[in-house]
Amino acid sequence: MFKKPSVEFTGIQGTPSLTNNGTVLNLGLDLGFSVNNPNIESVTFTSLEAQVYYHGFNNVTIGQGSLNDLHISSNAITNIQFPFTLSIDPSNKDDTAIATKLLSDCGIGGNQEKINLDYKLQATVKVVGISIQVPFSSSVNFDCPMSK
Numbered sequence: 001m002f003k004k005p006s007v008e009f010t011g012i013q014g015t016p017s018l019t020n021n022g023t024v025l026n027l028g029l030d031l032g033f034s035v036n037n038p039n040i041e042s043v044t045f046t047s048l049e050a051q052v053y054y055h056g057f058n059n060v061t062i063g064q065g066s067l068n069d070l071h072i073s074s075n076a077i078t079n080i081q082f083p084f085t086l087s088i089d090p091s092n093k094d095d096t097a098i099a100t101k102l103l104s105d106c107g108i109g110g111n112q113e114k115i116n117l118d119y120k121l122q123a124t125v126k127v128v129g130i131s132i133q134v135p136f137s138s139s140v141n142f143d144c145p146m147s148k
Contacts, residue, residue, distance in 0.1 A: 005037040005072070009140045013081045016145045023091045025099075029145060030081040031065075035072050042074040046131065047124045052084060054101060055116035055139060060094045062086050063117075106144035114141040 010032035017028040037043075048070060052063035063086035072078045088102070089095045105113040121136040 003038045005035055005039070007138075008034045008036075009142075010034050010079070011142055012145050024087050024089045027063075027086040027088075027145075028083070029086070030083050031140065031142075033080045033082060035078045035080065037072050037074060037076060037078065040074055043072045043125060045070040045072070045123050045125050047122075048082070049122045049124075050082070050084070051120045052086060053118045053120075054098045055118050055141075056101070057094070057098050058118065060098060062088060062095070062098055112144060115144055116141045 013030040013032040019026045019028070045067075046069065048065075048067045050065045051061050052065070053060065054062050063084050065082055065084035067080070067082055070080065088099050090099050102115065104110055105115050107113075116139060118139045119137065121138075123134045123136060124131055125134065126132070
């Protein structure tokens with residue numbers, strides 16, 4: 001009988017990187033997840049593709065990430081580092097509102113809050129040679145990775 005694996009967000013892994021490309025600010029970070037699979041079967045995802053949204057701004061994609069050939073072990077806990085790149089263009093009206101919220105959540109001009117991100121994940125797994133895509137969406141929150 002199949003048991004639903006549990007997924008826990010374990011925080012930012014390593015040191016985030018901040019770069020710019022013209023007016024676009026890019027924050028590269030690895031988000032950690034722990035997957036507890038209580039099943040006797042393991043699973044390998046051929047790909048995971050994620051779109052990231054700042055909570056409350058669901059129509060504006062601010063980042064993306066992808067991971068290939070992810071193996072989730074059977075009867076075990078598998079720790080994952082999922083690479084994301086968050087991109088904000090302050091010259092874009094929608095991104096300006098998100099940048100303002102991000103700075104506010106990081107404590108600029110007030111109290112520091114958790115950063116809340118929503119994400120949509122498209123997981124692809126092969127079963128008997130047939131690719132099956134499984135959509136999943138959730139949210140994560142974490143402390144601002146940059147200090148004031």
